[in-house]
Amino acid sequence: MIAIKGVSKNWRDFSLKNIDLEVRKGEYFVILGPTAAGKTLLLELMAGFYKPDHGEIWVNDKNVTRMPPEKMGIGFVYQDYSLFPHLTVKENIEFGLKLKKMPKEDVEKKLKEVMKMLDISHLSHRYPRTLSGGEQQRVAIARGIVIEPSIMLLDEPLSALDARTQIRLREELRRVHRGAKLTTIHVTHDQTEAMALADRIGVMMDGEIVQTGTPEEVFHSPIDKVVAEFVGVENIIEGIVESSEEGVTTIRINDHIIEAISSAEAGSRVRICLRPESVTIAPSKTTSSARNTFSGAITQLVPLGATYRVEIDCGFPLVALITKTSVEDLGLRVGKKVCASFKASSVHVF
Amino acid sequence: MIEKIKREGMLVAFTLLGFLIIAFIVVTLGNMLATQVVQDLGGLIKAAQDPVVLDSIWLSMYTAFLATLVAFIFGVPLAYILARKEFLGKSLIESIVDVPVVVPHTAAGIALYTVFMHHGGLIGAPLSSLNIVCEDAVLGIVFAMLFVSAPFLINSARDGFKSVDPRLENVARSLGASQWHTFCKISFPLAFRHILTGSILSWARAISEFGAVIFLVSWPRIAPLLMYERFESYGLSTSRPIAVLLIFICLTIFIFLRLASMRWQRHDSD
Incomplete structure (x- = not known):
């Protein structure tokens, strides 16, 4: 368990402001935030590389704020992996083990285990510069976990890799985490990565943790507009609450009424947010359980690989994320009239 | 050809200018070496057997x-x-x-003499009361050489350490290495090529020193001083063989160390 208590730090262009955070034992915690939010600095503080200006860091109920990094027992993997370029893969991995003054047989045994687990045994005598990004990443993870740290810190561990390797290593990370039940803190700017890996997410903006919660909480109930925009909630619309009964709220947006599940009071100005993947499109009005259906014309179609971002003018702008196949099957094109619908329960009001 | 000159006029001009400066260095040294070997090989062999010359080079x-x-x-x-x-x-x-790089070396020589002379020198006087003499002694030569050559080593080593990513040191610490262990196992080996280059430069600079040494130490005679004295007393034919011999020995060592440091290059992170 690691607890950050009111930590502040000014360092070069970054500043961390009064950060409170608790990561539970065995948890996979993702710190999600845009570039230059101070995520790496926060990790480096946890690892003891730098000391906070204010506040305390506790690991397993022990105040480690002023402890030198070598006494902390925290594993660290940087974005660029930071393998020691003058040492072979084997020498990199055994660097920490050798410092533990273990019997030689135990070192060899552990080395074998970890290299087998990460499938890098065949790279043992190679130098880091001869390895691919994905291989370097595995070596860096092996080097970190082999010393059996109490916490593993990963700084953007996947962002330097190509998409396919990313997905493969994401699964690897999850497997390693489950296998070792290792408390892991993973920093990223990638929402998909966060969603795929996290038990809980902490959203970081401008040196502050602005929201903590499960992936569902963060992605479906972002705490404010900035978080909503960052986590990819493209539909953020302002309106006025008309009525609120038994948890169902009707919200007026221009001449339209949207139904949502919320406890907002009648008459209050609110923002609703809606993830684009929650919006479905049909060629004409159909009967369904979705409480909100609007007709409008498509104003823009943007291909995003396997999906399309579809903008519809329903009297207010609405963005939907539709698979390429659906776009083709429905014959969607700019100017076509369609019906967009979404469930009241997928609308978040704040 | 004319087309190419028009197209890459600047690069052609730069190549020409660069060639001239290289030619200047090569011609100056090459001419001396060639003249010595061709016109007076006997003088060179005689110098190479002269214990006074060999002692001063050593x-x-x-x-x-x-x-x-x-x-x-x-x-x-x-x-x-x-x-x-x-x-x-x-x-x-x-x-x-x-500073030592930009100070005229004769001026540095005067400064060194003022500090290290045994009568009233700020450091020289207390040292001589302990029977440690700098004036006209090996120790004085070392101090004078140190003054003019240390900047080369320090600057090169600093660039070397700067080229080592501090994150490597952070990771080593997180793996349980103390600051000292991290320095010995990570920072120093990775900066070693720069440090070696700096040491070679520093050593070469020290060998070539004349101005900074002679005020403090005129005996025993370092090679440049012997060369100068022979030139003053007997002329070019006596002093040039010493110069050729010194250059030959220095270049041999320099090339050898250069090759050794290139082998190290493959481990560098930059």
Whole structure:
């Protein structure tokens, strides 16, 4: 368990402001935030590389704020992996083990285990510069976990890799985490990565943790507009609450009424947010359980690989994320009239 | 051809200018070496057998080595601090390191003499009361060489440590290595090529020193001083063989060390 208590730090262009955070034992915690939010600095503080200006860091109920990094027992993997370029893969991995003054047989045994687990045994005598990004990443993870740290810190561990390797290593990370039940803190700017890996997410903006919660909480109930925009909630619309009964709220947006599940009071100005993947499109009005259906014309179609971002003018702008196949099957094109619908329960009001 | 000159006029001009400066260096040294070998091979062989000449060359080489060793012991830690830490007055310290390079070496010689002379020298007097003499002694040569050559080692080592990503040191610490262990196993080996290059430069600079040494130590005679004295007393034919011999020995060592440092290159992170 690691607890950050009111930590502040000014360092070069970054500043961390009064950060409170608790990561539970065995948890996979993702710190999600845009570039230059101070995520790496926060990790480096946890690892003891730098000391906070204010506040305390506790690991397993022990105040480690002023402890030198070598006494902390925290594993660290940087974005660029930071393998020691003058040492072979084997020498990199055994660097920490050798410092533990273990019997030689135990070192060899552990080395074998970890290299087998990460499938890098065949790279043992190679130098880091001869390895691919994905291989370097595995070596860096092996080097970190082999010393059996109490916490593993990963700084953007996947962002330097190509998409396919990313997905493969994401699964690897999850497997390693489950296998070792290792408390892991993973920093990223990638929402998909966060969603795929996290038990809980902490959203970081401008040196502050602005929201903590499960992936569902963060992605479906972002705490404010900035978080909503960052986590990819493209539909953020302002309106006025008309009525609120038994948890169902009707919200007026221009001449339209949207139904949502919320406890907002009648008459209050609110923002609703809606993830684009929650919006479905049909060629004409159909009967369904979705409480909100609007007709409008498509104003823009943007291909995003396997999906399309579809903008519809329903009297207010609405963005939907539709698979390429659906776009083709429905014959969607700019100017076509369609019906967009979404469930009241997928609308978040704040 | 004319088309190419028109197209890449600047690069052609730069190549020509670069060629001239290289030619200047090669012609100057080559002419001396060739003239010596072709016109007076006997003089060269005679110089190579002259114990006075050999002693002075040997003296130059080992005092330069000692000066480099001292610069290494005190300079490498300083270089590490300069590469890693930000502190008040850092640029002042960096300027002080560079001062010996810009001070005229004869002026440095006067300064060294003033400090190390045994009558009234700020350091020389107390040392001589302990029976440690700098004036006209090997120790004096080492101090004078150290003064003019240390900046080369310190600056090169600082650049070397700067080229080592601090994240590598962070990771080593997180794996349980102390600061000292991290320095010995990560920072130093990765900066080693720079440090070696700096040491070679520093050593070569120390061997070539004349102005800074002669005020403090006119005996025993370092090779450049012997060369000068022979030139003054007997002329070119006596002094040139010593110069050729010294250049030949220095270049051999220089090339050997250069090759050794290139082997190290493959481990560098940059």
